[in-house]
Amino acid sequence: MLGPSGSGKSTLLNMIAGLDEPDEGTVTVDGVRVDRLGEAGSAKYRRATIGMVFQFFNLLDDLTVQDNVLLPAQLAGMPRAEAHERAFELLADLGIEQYRGTFPGRLSGGERQRVALARALMNRPPLILADEPTGALDRASAGSVVRLIRELNERGQTILLVTHDTGLAASCATRTIELVDGRLARDGAAVTR
Amino acid sequence: MTGGLGTIVRAGVGRRRVQTVVMGLTATLAVTASVLAAGLIVASEGPFDHAFNRKHGAHLSARFVSSQITSAQVSATARARQVTAAAGPYPLVSVKPTPVDTGGGLPPGIQLTDLTVVGRRPSGSVDDLTLTKGRWATKPGEIVMSAHNEPFVLGNTMRFPGVPGDPLFKVVGIARSAGETADAWVPRTTIPSLTASGSRPDYQMLYRFKKASTNAQLDADRTAVAALAPGKSLVGVQSWLKVRLAATRASATFAPFIVVFGILGLVMSILVVGIVVGGAVAAGTRRIGILKSLGFTPGQVVRAYLGQALIPGGAGILLGLVLGNLAAIPVMGDTAEVYGVGRAGIAPWVDALVAAVTLLAIATSAWAPARRAGNLRTVEAIAVGRTPSGDRGRVARRVLGRLPLPRPLTLGLATPFARPGRSATMAVAVAIGTIGATFGIGLALSLNDIQSGINLRSPGDVVVSDLTSPVNTDKVDAAITRQPGTGQWFNSAEADLGVAGLAGATTVISYQGDSSWASWQMIRGRWFHGAGEVVAASGFLHATGTRIGDDITLVNGSRSSTVKIVGEVLDVRQEGMLIVLDRTSIAALRPQMDPLSYQFDVRLKAGVNRDDYIQAVNRDLEPFGVSATRNSDKLSDTVVSMDALAGALTILLLCVAGLGVLNTAVLDTRERVHDLGVLKALGMSPRQTTAMIITSVGGVGLIAGVVGVPIGVALHGVVVPIMGRAAGTDIPAVDAAVYDLPLVIPLLLGGLVIATAGALLPAGWATRTRTAVALRTE
Structure with a gap:
């Protein structure tokens, strides 16, 4: 999802995630009317369907990397052993297993975003929503995160990525939607891969 | 306060309404209870002690039997250990007056x-009498009565x-003795005219002691005096503590x-x-940075935050x-009638002092943050923003995790460690609330038990009481005896x-009849x-220095009878x-019974219907102008007042404790x-959010409750006997032991309840906060 700053990209993402409600219209994800779910329904929907990745990571500073990654599973009531196994597998898969006892404040931006990705994948959600995942990263870290996102996508993970960076969109999107002033300006298949 | 500063203070007070209300209410609670307590103490004991000392009141007035001791020997008792001043011996007689003309008051001729x-003379080194009306008696036939x-x-x-x-005597003056050493005074030369033929006046000796502030000290003083008197010549004493108790009882x-x-x-x-x-400073760090970057001096910032405490605090103090x-x-109200000592209201200086102390306490408390x-x-303040560093409490989160x-529960339990x-x-604050509740509930239970104990004075199922005219008691006795359902009665x-x-x-x-039950x-x-x-109430034992046995x-009059105290x-x-x-x-002794004080208490035989019995016995009692009624428990106005006051103060204390929790939970x-937004974005449900917020204060509340209950129990154990002594009685052990397990368990959970109640509102707020908005908050 492309668009300049203030075009409504993040608002749309939040509405898809059930974090925000539309003033008018409906939000339907995989046949589910997200705008009608209510607080408890939205929470359940997010646990089962959505994994979120934020521009500024939104990791909890007072929890270790492993505890951050475990959170979605713990909130969903996943059995302890299964949750730990899954977390370890993800941390290893994303190359950050050595940081599992570390607090996020000690990690670089790229490493933090990997932790955030691991956390988003924890409950095996069918949809990952990523809001400017490289916006707060330096070029090298951003490149590493983009590669990771692309790999995930290639393995079958659906990802809705919001960015104002056309280069990023061009590098990984299979479909691009462009918003301008809160309206759909373009919806097309992509783009060069 | 400058315009800018005033604006900042007003904005701070208005923005933090919950905290403002909490500060105001706690100040209200503190001042209400403090004013009442200080006012009562000042109104009761202060003036009495002052007047007593100014008049060199007698700590002990002793009566010596003239047949067993000489005047010189009585004088010698002034050398007893601890005696600092003594007066006497004065001649003393006990005589029964018969009114002649009381201006329509007492009927003439009754004994x-x-x-x-x-x-004696009115002045002296001990017990300087105050003439409140008329003049001193100077010649035979004149008498000065005690006020x-x-x-x-x-x-x-x-x-x-x-x-x-x-002899005929006329009341020419009314005088007050600080220690109430006699009912009336005449010149020494008049005493022979009041002495029965064949007898001699006894001696009165008045003493002041170095230490006489407790019954134990006075007992020791009395023993020291008695040791210097031959045989059993010291036949009785009166303690000033009894008089003090009467004067200060209601408020004390x-x-x-x-x-x-x-x-x-x-x-x-x-x-x-x-x-x-402290919370306002922590939450407003960024704001403080902005204020300072705009040119506010450190002093102005300090004044701004002091003002935000003193304005609601001041309003709470006034309320x-x-x-x-x-x-x-x-x-x-009662104290005003007692001994001319009390005041019907709080002394203005008490109001001023309590207000000043509370304001100072608030200012001191607000000063540090x-x-x-x-x-x-400034730079750090702007950079830091509102979010806590997260350094604290990490270990706790890890361990609790x-x-x-x-x-959600382990996250909540770890929250207190972030702000220890x-x-x-x-x-x-929660512990104080629990202490207040434990103490207040225990007090009410003890008071009710004491009331039940006092109600035992009127036992049985049926009672004939509150007579309005004298009755023939023999006939009433006979009517009760005749009734088939009568079990035991007296x-x-x-x-x-x-x-x-x-x-x-x-x-x-x-008592006449079977009073064994x-x-x-x-x-x-x-x-x-x-x-x-004989059994005696505590006040009698204390006043006479006697004990069981x-x-x-x-x-x-001239008749006497000796009885043994057995209880x-x-x-x-x-x-x-x-x-x-x-x-x-x-x-x-042929005592003259108060004819209207007669009461008949009846315990019915098993299986007898009380209403049927009352109906039947009343048919027999009707000719005598009395009737039997159901015996129902009574509740004294004082107990009701105490229950109401303790209840109100307990509720106020609990409310403030709950508001303190509310304030903490709001800040947290x-x-x-x-972080809450992040958790909700990750799928934390409203129920989980509520559980996390409540747990964040619940654990602390539970611990505070467990600590507060024993302190409340201990306070009760100290205060109830003091109240009993103030009322003139010791407290039966059974009335003081009110904390049984079914009461203690809910009390132990009281801290958790206070904490939960205080956290419900912020939990609801946290649940309702839109996740997207929370995530945008930095």
Whole structure:
């Protein structure tokens, strides 16, 4: 999802995630009317369907990397052993297993975003929503995160990525939607891969 | 305050409405209870002690039997250990007056109880009398009555039929003795005209001691005096503590528990103000940075934050002053009537002092965080923003995260460790609330148990009481005996008799019939069994310095009878100056019973219908102008007032504790609103959010409750006996032991309840906060 700053990209993402409600219209994800779910329904929907990745990571500073990654599973009531196994597998898969006892404040931006990705994948959600995942990263870290996102996508993970960076969109999107002033300006298949 | 500063303060007060209300309410609680407590103490004891010392009141007035001791020997007792001043010996007689002309007051010709008349001058080194009306008696036929001897007023006349010549006396003055050492005074030369033929006046000696502030000290003083007197010549003493008790009883009984609430309220006020202002500084770090970057000096920042505490605190103080003074009206009303000592309201200087102390406490409590705000470095303040560093509490989160509990609960349990100072302060606030609740509930239960104990004075199923005219008691007795349903029964009646050594009369309640089942609540010892035995209330034992096993001599004119004290009973009437016995014990004294004091108590046989019985017995009683009624428990106005006041103060304290928790939870929730947004984005449900917020204070509340309950129990154990002593009685152990397991368990959980109640509102707020908005909060 492309668009300049203030075009409504993040608002749309939040509405898809059930974090925000539309003033008018409906939000339907995989046949589910997200705008009608209510607080408890939205929470359940997010646990089962959505994994979120934020521009500024939104990791909890007072929890270790492993505890951050475990959170979605713990909130969903996943059995302890299964949750730990899954977390370890993800941390290893994303190359950050050595940081599992570390607090996020000690990690670089790229490493933090990997932790955030691991956390988003924890409950095996069918949809990952990523809001400017490289916006707060330096070029090298951003490149590493983009590669990771692309790999995930290639393995079958659906990802809705919001960015104002056309280069990023061009590098990984299979479909691009462009918003301008809160309206759909373009919806097309992509783009060069 | 400059315009800019004023704006900042007003904005701060308006923005933090919850905290502002909490500060105001705690100040209100502290001031209400403190004003009441300080006012009561000042109004009761201060003026009495002052007047007593100014008049060199007698700590002990002793009566010596002239047949066993000489005047010189009495004088020599002034050399007893600890005596600092003594006066006497004065001649003393006990005589029964008969009113002649009382201006329509007392009917002429009736015989009244003994008057203790002493021959002396009004001034002296001990017991300097105050003439309140008229003049001093200077010649035969003139008498000065004690201001406490109500029946006679200035100008009344009386005769004394028991002495030769039936002399006529006129009341020419009314005087007050600080220690109430006699009922009347005449010149020394007049005493022979009041002395029965063939007898000599006894001696009165008045003493002041180095230490005489407790019953134990006075007992020791009395023993020292008695040791210097031959044989059993010292037949009785009167303690100034009895007089003091009477003068200060009403307010002194209330004061102890109100003092407790006052102290708890003041501590709570200081804590809550500290939490609120500290929280305001922590939450407003970025704001402080902006203010300083705009040119506010550290001093102005300090004043701004002090102002945000002092404005609601000041409003709370004013409200507390109003409430405290209003509450004082019913509580202190009685004291105004006692001994001319009390005031019907709070002394203005007490209001001023309490307000000043509370304001100072609030300012002191707010000073530390305000100063911290003033000293914050501008750049750091702007950079830090609102979010806490997250350094604190990490270990706790890690450890608690391993517990086999749902994650929202372990996250909540770890929250207090992120702000240990604030959490500890909140814990103390909850503990104070729990202490107040434990103490207040225990107090109410004890008061009700004491009331039940006092109600034992009127046992049985059916009672004939509250007579409006004299009855033929023999006929009423016969009517009750005749009824088939009557099981056990007795009648009781009151008479005033003298007790050797005590000025004035003592109320004697005598029982006729089978009273074995009618024991009052015993403090110590046992109920009397037959003639020669007596039970006494605590006030009597304290005033006479006697104890169980001692003999006392009851006096009615020239007749006397000795009885043994076998028990101490619970009673607070007449400052506990009463004794109870079988009527046969005083038959030889031929006492004049108060005809309207007769009461008949009946216990029915098993299976008898009470209403049917009452209907039947009333048919027989109707000709005598009396009727039987169901015996129902009574509740004294004082107990009702105490229950109401303790209940109101407990509820106020609990509310403030709950508001303290609310304030803490609000601060924590607002500081962590971003984290909350993250958790909700990860799928935390509203129920999980609520559980996390409640757990964040619940754990602390539970611990605070567990700590607070034993302290509340201990306070109860200290305060209730003090209240009892103020009321003139010891407290039966069974009435003090109110904390049984079914009560303690809910009390232990009280801290959790307070914390949960206080956290519900912020939990709801956290649940309703839109996730997207929370995530945008930095």
